[in-house]
Amino acid sequence: MLVVETVAKIRRAYFVQHKPIKQICRELKLSRKVVRKVIRSEATAFRYTRSVQPAPKLGPWHDELDRMLTANTGKPARERLTLTRIFEALRGLGYEGGYDAVRRYAKTWKRQQASVTASAFVPLAFAPGEAYQFDWSHEIVLIAGVTTTVKVAHVRLCHSRMLFVRAYPRESQEMVFDAHDRVFAFFRGTCQRGIYDNMKTAVETIFVGRERAYNRRFLQMCSHYLVEPVACTPASGWEKGQVENQVGLVRERLFTPRVRVRSYNELNALLLDGVVAYAKTHPHPEQRDLTIWQAFEAERGALVPYAGRFDGFHAVPAAVSSTCLVRFDNNKYSVMASAIGRPVEVRAYAERIEIRQDGRVVAEHPRAFGRGQTVFDPWHYVPVLARKPGALRNGAPFKDWVLPAALERIRRKLAGSADGHRQMVEILTAVLGDGLSAVEAACAEALREGVHSADVVLNILARQREPPAPAPLLTPESLRLRHEPVADCARYDSLRRAP
Structure with missing residues (x-):
């Protein structure tokens, strides 16, 4: 050559x-x-290529080798056989040739398959405010020193390319609702269409073509924000290619090297600062004279106005145990003692849990995302203490209970009394009727007087509940006497002297 x-x-x-x-x-x-x-x-380079590759031993095995290569390509990546293993399997069937002939044939076969399966795409263009794309990704961060896999919600405006990301512990439906509300509040509006993949929190059934049966709560959210949902064809990520590319961009710029934060709030603040900084310093891919942020500011006028927060919760029924606890998502939450005996509805939000019974809120807690945790509100158990005051000593809800300063001082002073727990329970029970601020003020007044017994505190509360003295009556000026009468006892004396 x-x-x-x-x-x-x-x-x-x-x-x-x-x-x-x-x-x-x-x-x-x-x-x-x-x-x-x-x-x-007049050529400047010559290359020899063999037009026909003789394969005297492999020729009869072409069909079998094609079948094996096709079956191997259809397997998941982790289950695919190497070419050496395929060669060994072919030898086991009776092939007597060498490995090199199999390798050359497999290379040609792979090149032919790539030319057959290669796809062409049409570049897309979107009008201002026309559409956004939504997707999830999984990232690894250190939260409070613990390696954690977080789920990151990605949103991208198709026209201006403005991006938004927020991290969550889960991909559940309430997280989807929260992510949409936060991004629309940040954009100060939304688009006419939202482009999604077929995530289970949005799509319940996939029909032929573009027809989908969407989740009822998801449709409620879209109706609230005046968005028309559009689901991609299954396994066709290029239909929302902008947000797919954003996943790699955000991973490289905001999650590399590995992020170390103390909480999700700190992580999300860091991500928001990162996307804003990126948008302000990078040019728009099509309008090179504008940054992404400038294109976003220009698009804001075409967005559908922000409709306010959607009440995005995921509701499930639950039962109340005899210890005033409700189980949800592998954790337990306390409820008011009056809720025992009847079912409740647990409304799960992204960051809190709300428990209702007959339309009345019987508990509200910050949400726990671990397993086997119990979240108490000690005030839920105060009515029980009225019947079992001894539970104040060892009750699990009252461990490390932080009371207002005045009540805490009263509790410490009563701890040395024989009936200190009973007296403290009487004071705590008064909170249910008079309110925490009134009881705290009564405790502070009692401490100023140098006493700390429950009777004194309850007496102060009783005096505070007494109605105020009526205001003195004022006599109108027209009814006032101008000449006060002079007392004359002479007539009375004359009557006494009469026989």
């Missing part, structure tokens, strides 16, 4: 130095056929 350097020497010797072909052949030790081929073809 002629190398490029030899071809260049031949061409320079003939066309520049005007040497005859015979001399060139003698100096470069080449045949006249080769030199004439270079001169006449």
Whole structure:
């Protein structure tokens, strides 16, 4: 095979130095056929390719090898066999040839398959405010020193390319609702269409074509924000390619190196600062004279106005145990003692849990995302203490209970009394009727007087509940006496002297 350097020497010797072909052949030790081929073809490089590859031993096995290669390509990536394993399987069936012939055939087969399956796409263009794309990704961060896999919600405006990301512990429906509300509040509006994949929190059934049966609560959210949901074709991520590309961009710029934060709030603040900084410093891919942020500011006027927060909760029924606890998502939450005996509805939000019974809120807690945790509100158990005051000593809800300063001082002073727990329970029970601020004020007044018994505190509360003295009556000026009468007892004395 002629190398490029030899071809260049031949061409320079003939066309520049005007040497005859015979001399060139003698100096470069080449045949006249080769030199004439270079001169006449005017090519600067020659490459030999075999048009037909003889395969005397592999030829009868082409069909079987095609079948094995096709089956192997259809398997998941982790289950695919190497070419060596395929060669060994072919030998087991009776093939007597070598590995190199199998390798060359497999290379040709793979190239032919790639040309058949290669797809072409049409670039898309979106009008301002027309559509946004939504997707999830999984990232690894350190939260409070613990390696945690977080779920990151990605949203991207298709026209201005403005991006928004927020991290959550789960991909559940209430997280989807919260992510939409926060991004629409940040954008100060939304688009006419939202482009999604077929996530279970949005799509319940996939029909032929574009027809979908959407989740009822998801449709309620879209109706609230005046968004038309559009689901992609299954396994066709290119239909929302902008947000798919955003996942890699955000992972490289905001999650590399591994992020170390103390809480989800700190992580989300960091992500928001990162996307704003990126948008303000990078040009729009199509409008090169504008940054992404400037294109976003121009698009804001075309967005559908923000409709306010959607009440995005996921509701499930639950039962109340005899210990005033409700189980939800592998954790337990306390409820008011009056809720025992009847079912409740647990409304799960992204960051809190709300428990209702007959339309009345019987508990509200910050949401726990671990397993086997119990979240108490000690005030839920105060009515129980009225009947069982001894539970104040060892009751699990009252461990590390932080009371207001005045109540805490009263509790410490009563701890040394024989009936201190009973008196403290009486004071705590008064909170249910008089309110925490009134009881705290009564405790503070009692402490100023140098006493701390429950009777004194309850007496102060009773005096506070007494109605105020009526205001004095004012006599109108027109009814006032202008000449006060003078007392005259003479007539009375005359009557006494009468016989």
